[in-house]
Amino acid sequence: MDVLIRRRPVKYARIEVKPDGKVVVTAPEGFGVEGFIDRHRRWLEAKLGEIDGLREIAESGFPIGGEFYTVVRGRKTKVHERFRTVVLSAYRDEAISGLKAFLRPRLLPLVGEYSQKMNVTPGKVFIRHQRSRWGSCSAKGNLNFNVRLLSVPPGLREYVVVHELAHLRFPNHSKAFWEFVGGFYPGWRSAREELRKWWSIIELNSYWRWLGGESEELPEIPGLHNR
Known part of the structure; x- marks a missing residue:
C-alpha cells in the first residue's frame, strides 16, 4: 500500500x-x-x-468517447474514428493541440444547445489541459472544459456541459443548483459516479500520464506502426 x-x-x-x-x-x-x-x-x-x-x-489503449482506440505514432495527432485509431505525435504540445481540435466540434454544439435550453448566456469557452477538474465557470461567465472530456462517453460529456452552464445561474452547489441541473440532466448522480471512475482510468492510462508530463517519452506501443 x-x-x-x-x-x-x-x-x-x-x-x-x-x-x-x-x-x-x-x-x-x-x-x-x-x-x-x-x-x-x-x-x-x-x-x-x-x-x-x-x-x-x-491499459486497453487510448480512451476516446468511452471506448479504447489503438495508438500509432505519427507526425501529426489525429483521431480516426472509423478505424478506432489515434495517431499521437511524439511532441506533447502538438499531441494535446490535436486532441483539443478533435474535442472542440463535439463540445461546442452541446454548449450552444444547452445554453438555449437553460436560458443562460456563457462568455468565452476554452478547452484546456487540466489536472484537477472536468470543467469550471469563472466569475465572468467564461467556461473552461478539460481536454480529458474527449475520453469519456458522450453522455457524461453532456452532463459536464449542463453542470457548468448551471453555474451561470447558481455559482454554488446549493439545493437549487442541483434541482436546476436535474431539470436538464435527471441522471446527474450516476453521471458523477461514472466520471469518478473515468478520472481514475485517465490517471492510470499510460498515454494520458505522458500527456500530463509524468513520463518523458511517449509510451512504447505494442506492435508499433509509424505514420
Missing part, C-alpha cells in the same frame, strides 16, 4: 484514495496514523481493489 502522510494543523484526521491508487492520510502532529489506517483497512482494500480493476481497463 502506497501511503503518503501529511501532517497538518487539522482538527480531525482524514484518509483518501487518489485516482492512481495512492493513499493519502492528513493528520495533526502526534496522531496515530497506523491505527487509523487499520481501522479503515476494509474500506481501503475495497477502494484499492476497484482501482486495480480500473488499472487493467486503463
Whole structure:
C-alpha cells in the first residue's frame, strides 16, 4: 500500500484514495496514523481493489468517447474514428493541440444547445489541459472544459456541459443548483459516479500520464506502426 502522510494543523484526521491508487492520510502532529489506517483497512482494500480493476481497463489503449482506440505514432495527432485509431505525435504540445481540435466540434454544439435550453448566456469557452477538474465557470461567465472530456462517453460529456452552464445561474452547489441541473440532466448522480471512475482510468492510462508530463517519452506501443 502506497501511503503518503501529511501532517497538518487539522482538527480531525482524514484518509483518501487518489485516482492512481495512492493513499493519502492528513493528520495533526502526534496522531496515530497506523491505527487509523487499520481501522479503515476494509474500506481501503475495497477502494484499492476497484482501482486495480480500473488499472487493467486503463491499459486497453487510448480512451476516446468511452471506448479504447489503438495508438500509432505519427507526425501529426489525429483521431480516426472509423478505424478506432489515434495517431499521437511524439511532441506533447502538438499531441494535446490535436486532441483539443478533435474535442472542440463535439463540445461546442452541446454548449450552444444547452445554453438555449437553460436560458443562460456563457462568455468565452476554452478547452484546456487540466489536472484537477472536468470543467469550471469563472466569475465572468467564461467556461473552461478539460481536454480529458474527449475520453469519456458522450453522455457524461453532456452532463459536464449542463453542470457548468448551471453555474451561470447558481455559482454554488446549493439545493437549487442541483434541482436546476436535474431539470436538464435527471441522471446527474450516476453521471458523477461514472466520471469518478473515468478520472481514475485517465490517471492510470499510460498515454494520458505522458500527456500530463509524468513520463518523458511517449509510451512504447505494442506492435508499433509509424505514420
